[in-house]
Amino acid sequence: MAESTVKRRKRGMSRLERKNTLIAYSFLAPNFLGFAIFTLVPVVCAILLSFMEWNGGSISAIKWVGLDNFAEIFKVEKVAEKWAEGNYFYFFNRVDLGIALKNTVFYTVVTVPLTLVCSIALALALNKVKGAVAFRTVFFFPYVASMVAICVCWNFMLMKDGPINQMIMALGINFNKSWTADSTMAMWAIILVSVWRSMGYYMVIYLAALQGVPRELYEAATVDGANKWQQFLNVTLPQIKPTTFFCSIMLIIGCFKIYDTVAIMTEGSPGRATKMLVTYIYDVAFNQIKYGIASAISMVLLILVLIVTVIQFANEKKFANV
Amino acid sequence: MLSGGDTSDIFMVKENLDVMKWAQQGFAKPLTDYIANSGFDMSGFVGMEPNYAVDDVQYALPFRSDFWVLFYNKTLFDEAGIAYPTNDMTWEQYEALANEITGKSSCKYGAHNHTWLSAVANFAVCDGVNTLLDGEYSDLQYFYELALRMEASGAIRPYTEVKAANLHYSGAFQTGDTAMMPMGYWYVATLINNRKEGLYDFDWGTTALPHKDDVPAGSSFGNLTGVMINKASQNKDLAWEYISWLCGPEGSQVTAATGNRPAWVSSEVADVLASVEGFPADENSKAALIPTQVSIEIGTHEKLAEIQTVLNEEHTMIMTGEIDVAEGIEEMNERVAEVLE
Numbered sequence: 001m002a003e004s005t006v007k008r009r010k011r012g013m014s015r016l017e018r019k020n021t022l023i024a025y026s027f028l029a030p031n032f033l034g035f036a037i038f039t040l041v042p043v044v045c046a047i048l049l050s051f052m053e054w055n056g057g058s059i060s061a062i063k064w065v066g067l068d069n070f071a072e073i074f075k076v077e078k079v080a081e082k083w084a085e086g087n088y089f090y091f092f093n094r095v096d097l098g099i100a101l102k103n104t105v106f107y108t109v110v111t112v113p114l115t116l117v118c119s120i121a122l123a124l125a126l127n128k129v130k131g132a133v134a135f136r137t138v139f140f141f142p143y144v145a146s147m148v149a150i151c152v153c154w155n156f157m158l159m160k161d162g163p164i165n166q167m168i169m170a171l172g173i174n175f176n177k178s179w180t181a182d183s184t185m186a187m188w189a190i191i192l193v194s195v196w197r198s199m200g201y202y203m204v205i206y207l208a209a210l211q212g213v214p215r216e217l218y219e220a221a222t223v224d225g226a227n228k229w230q231q232f233l234n235v236t237l238p239q240i241k242p243t244t245f246f247c248s249i250m251l252i253i254g255c256f257k258i259y260d261t262v263a264i265m266t267e268g269s270p271g272r273a274t275k276m277l278v279t280y281i282y283d284v285a286f287n288q289i290k291y292g293i294a295s296a297i298s299m300v301l302l303i304l305v306l307i308v309t310v311i312q313f314a315n316e317k318k319f320a321n322v
Numbered sequence: 323m324l325s326g327g328d329t330s331d332i333f334m335v336k337e338n339l340d341v342m343k344w345a346q347q348g349f350a351k352p353l354t355d356y357i358a359n360s361g362f363d364m365s366g367f368v369g370m371e372p373n374y375a376v377d378d379v380q381y382a383l384p385f386r387s388d389f390w391v392l393f394y395n396k397t398l399f400d401e402a403g404i405a406y407p408t409n410d411m412t413w414e415q416y417e418a419l420a421n422e423i424t425g426k427s428s429c430k431y432g433a434h435n436h437t438w439l440s441a442v443a444n445f446a447v448c449d450g451v452n453t454l455l456d457g458e459y460s461d462l463q464y465f466y467e468l469a470l471r472m473e474a475s476g477a478i479r480p481y482t483e484v485k486a487a488n489l490h491y492s493g494a495f496q497t498g499d500t501a502m503m504p505m506g507y508w509y510v511a512t513l514i515n516n517r518k519e520g521l522y523d524f525d526w527g528t529t530a531l532p533h534k535d536d537v538p539a540g541s542s543f544g545n546l547t548g549v550m551i552n553k554a555s556q557n558k559d560l561a562w563e564y565i566s567w568l569c570g571p572e573g574s575q576v577t578a579a580t581g582n583r584p585a586w587v588s589s590e591v592a593d594v595l596a597s598v599e600g601f602p603a604d605e606n607s608k609a610a611l612i613p614t615q616v617s618i619e620i621g622t623h624e625k626l627a628e629i630q631t632v633l634n635e636e637h638t639m640i641m642t643g644e645i646d647v648a649e650g651i652e653e654m655n656e657r658v659a660e661v662l663e
Contacts, residue, residue: 078660155486181482181642240444269485269638288627 012173022112049295054291055247069296073097097297098274100280101304103187107276108255112193115251116244118199123206124232136207139200147197151264154193155180180266183273190261197261198254202247209243210236249312256305323386327554331561334385335548338622341374341382344550351551352383355404356562357429357610366571366586369450369615373622374548383569384547384585386577389544389616390531392416395429396602397524398501402426407502409530410539413445413468414419416502416532420477423501430499432477435469437484440619441504442469447617448531448541454633455623457662459654464518464534466640466647481641498520501576504531506544507583514600520586527602528610540614546585625661632657 013021030054050070053063071077075095082090104106126132134158142150157164158179168175213236221231237244259278262268268275268283277297285294312319335341337557344350345471357364357380365372367384374382392407399406402423405414420432445465446452452461471479479494495503516522530540542646551561567573574586578594592611595601625631633654640650 078663140329152488155488159483159486160480178482178642179487180486183639268634270642271635271639273644283631287631288429 020315023198034293039181046072046298049292050299051296052294054290055293056291065292069293070299072293073296073300075281096272096275096299100275100277100297101300103273103275104256104258104277107191107194107258108252111255112248114191115195115202116247117322118195119202119206119247120198120240122203122243122290123210124236126203127207127210136200136204139203142197142198148264150197151261153195154189155265158189172236175179176234183270186266186270186274190258190265191262193265194258202251202319205243205247209240213239241319245312245316249309251307252308252312256308258302277304328552329556330552331555331557332549332551332565333383333551335374338373338546338618339624339626341548341550341616342376342622344374345379345381349553351553351555351558351561352564353380353551354378354500355451355587356566360562360566362566362589363571366574366588366589368613369617370546370585371434373618375545382550382564384546385549385569386402386582387544387546387585387616389542389543389613390440390504390506391528391610392502392504392531393495393496393509393513394502394529395500395524395529396527397498397499398423398429400525402429404525404605407529407532411529411532412535413464413532415533417468417472417477420472420502421475425478426476428499429501430480432501433472434483434491434494434500434503435472435478436494436503437481437641438507439634442466442641443621443633443637444543445504445531447619448615449531449537449575450541450615450617454620455626455629457655457658458613459633459651459658463651463656466650469641470643470647483641485638485642492516498522498524511564511581512603514598523635524563525602527604527607529606530610530613538614540612541617542613543617543619545619546587585616587616629658632661652660 004134042043049062051064051066052059053065053069074097075091079095092102094100096211126135126139129135156162158178159165160178160181162178163176164179165177175185177185179185217235217239218231221235226234257278258276259282262274262276262279263282268279281294281301282289282295284297324563335344340490341350345352356362370384371380372389374380374384377501392411396406404419404423404426407419411419416433423429424430424432442465443454443462445458446461447454467480469478473480479489483489484494491503491505494500496513496516510528513526531542533539533541549565550563551558555561568577569584569586569587571586571590573589574584574588576593577584578591581598583595584591589612592608595611596603596608601607620626620630636650636654636657639645639653640647645653
């Protein structure tokens, strides 16, 4: 019965309807064409390349190698061998991909909540304060400033005798080394710069969200005797939940794709301490000229981002509705 | 182009790996017979030519090479009343000299080490025996210890600071507070131009790289550009005539006159290079243009890039002091062995 309705509808599509449909498609076309040429086709090529061997040069040199690239990046044999010896962490401690994965996940897990907390705090502080516009501009500024300039400046500030270390020393903590030259602190330097850079942007989004929280709710809460903190926990936070959902998705995906900060500040050093998935992909693709293997690594990244996105959207109703 | 049956007579090689590839693919005409028949004397290549041989068959001739020399700031040495570095200095003497001049008059640093792997590790390949591809890196220990010792004594800028500040080697040397700096010959052209543009104002000179006790003075390392003959060429004999002229004693002087450093080493080439306006006039600087032996910076290997990645990563670990030299060398050995498996 439903089928026949559809059929009738199709047949019954008037000229006007058809015309409107065509107009709609024509509006979509420019965007879709751009997407197809610059995103869809490269993505499909990358998926195919991840099963092939290609070290640049002529296209005739491309060879189908099946899952070899994945065996290579996961160092399957070596990892299995070490596992049998009882060395269970070999993959995450010694294999490039394992290290890059570990670093990227650590970076994401720390950066996302930290950025969210900082931007909510900033938004609350600047919601109803005098001169808010000026402050908002100041905090938003890093987001529009050149990444290279930002990273170079931070590199200077985080140097051995730089201002940040001097402050730390003044607090009585003995740390006398360039942050980017220290295996542990290099990662924190990158987290610090990332949070500092993007919190202004998310602050603006939160500011908009805060405007949308109905006043009556606060009034009601006040009448019920809730203090400011309780109001924040029980009124503000639930009300801005959809924004938090949006921000966290954007942040997580952005964090997995971290590249520029690392490339400028540390180049993955010292050693492999700040090697991330994308810097690893870059190295394999454009220094080692192994497009097949680089594509295989990018598939790992794709799957990771996909998993996160699927989990988030599956729970969208729970997270995104007030 | 070559696989398309192109019949150009000669072609230039930028990457060493290409020599191996083209020789295997049969695009390159073996030169061994030509060399034997014409009695071409290869001694002017001071050890560079085997880099273009596969299984003892020569496939290309070295054309250009910007091997490394030691630059020094004459003005600083004059001010401090210390004798200039010489062409037969050992690394110990170099270190002692750097320590001596550090802090004298306006000299802040006795020397400068750039952040590159080549500015430490490659000094080990100057002996013509060690390479960075052999998977055994204990020969680098001496040079890492030297670099870290000079850092500790304040004779060179700390690696971490140079890295964090993205300090370019020309910036480091041209501020005028650095007495010596090992660097590739290509820097000569920059130095001459920058002085003309008024970017710095002091006199400088060049000497050979310092050497280890058991390595002859005047040993250096550098990269190569070469020339090959196309196997499909119709004029192979003529092509040989041309490239043996171009890379040999006469052509190299013409190349030198264009301001480029030919691979061929001779006192005639040195004369031409030293006659360039702005090049230091002293005899020592000219003598530095006549190395006794030049090794290749990093040879040819199908896993070259992967090995380089590993060496660079461990280089940063050692130079930032995250691991000690012995540990770093061990890591290099172990990780390169994994790459080579």
